[in-house]
Amino acid sequence: MTSLSMPDAHTIPDIPVFSGPVACLTFEAVSFAHQGKTLFGPCSFTLAGPGPTLVMGPNGAGKSLLLRLAHGLLSPTQGGVSWSSARPRQAMVFQQPVLLRRSALSNLTHALAVNKTPRKARKPLAEKALARFGLAACTDTSARVLSGGEQQRLALARAWVLEPEVLFLDEPTSALDPAAIKAVEAAVHAFQRQGTRVVMTTHDVHQAKRLAGDVLFLAGGHVREHTLADTFFTAPASKAAQAFLAGELIE
């Protein structure tokens, strides 16, 4: 499958810069335990800035748990997750995209049908999203035979048509080559630009530097610091983050 290029979000003229409020997320003393063992928290923080928020930390730090708790896939054992407005529209994209055994177009029209979008509007919206994500040539191709990078773009296009107010991305680029990573990062910028709150995990410090507005740094199931990206990368406050950024092996 040929690799298709995606227009850089910064050069797409029809995405207006969003200036309204972005959905604000609060964790209030949230903890999550499984079989009597606390795996996450207790943690309290608020995501109120423009983001994107990059969630970083070593393996097993609790990054995916944080995303799943925020998205409502897991319920806190204690504490509460709340939003500034009534529960906002949310989407989540995983490291391995979960796609239907259908054409690329049908993956999007199905999502729109579930979303109760009027039937007539579904195909035009889906085609527009496929074009935006550089997948127009794959419209009728089965999602299962697309390359890894194309599948990830399809997952992002599916999120895009649902116009989420919040988008969670769990290591969306860890299995992709540089061109595909660039396309995903352009998509992150595009979501950000249209006012979506983006919360994303990554192991890639360089990627976090390219994307982050703020950083949530986790270690051992706890949020060790939450700071603006510039501060985090130049003067991390916690010893754990200092060691992590220095490339030391921490748990």
Ligand SMILES: Nc1ncnc2c1ncn2[C@@H]1O[C@H](COP(=O)(O)OP(=O)(O)OP(=O)(O)O)[C@@H](O)[C@H]1O
């Ligand atoms: N459903 C579960 N049942 C039991 N333990 C779990 C479950 N989900 C996560 N864990 C444990 O919780 C801890 C945090 O997991 P999590 O997947 O959030 O880490 P992570 O920071 O995303 O790690 P990685 O960078 O390796 O993806 C790990 O020790 C993991 O084994």
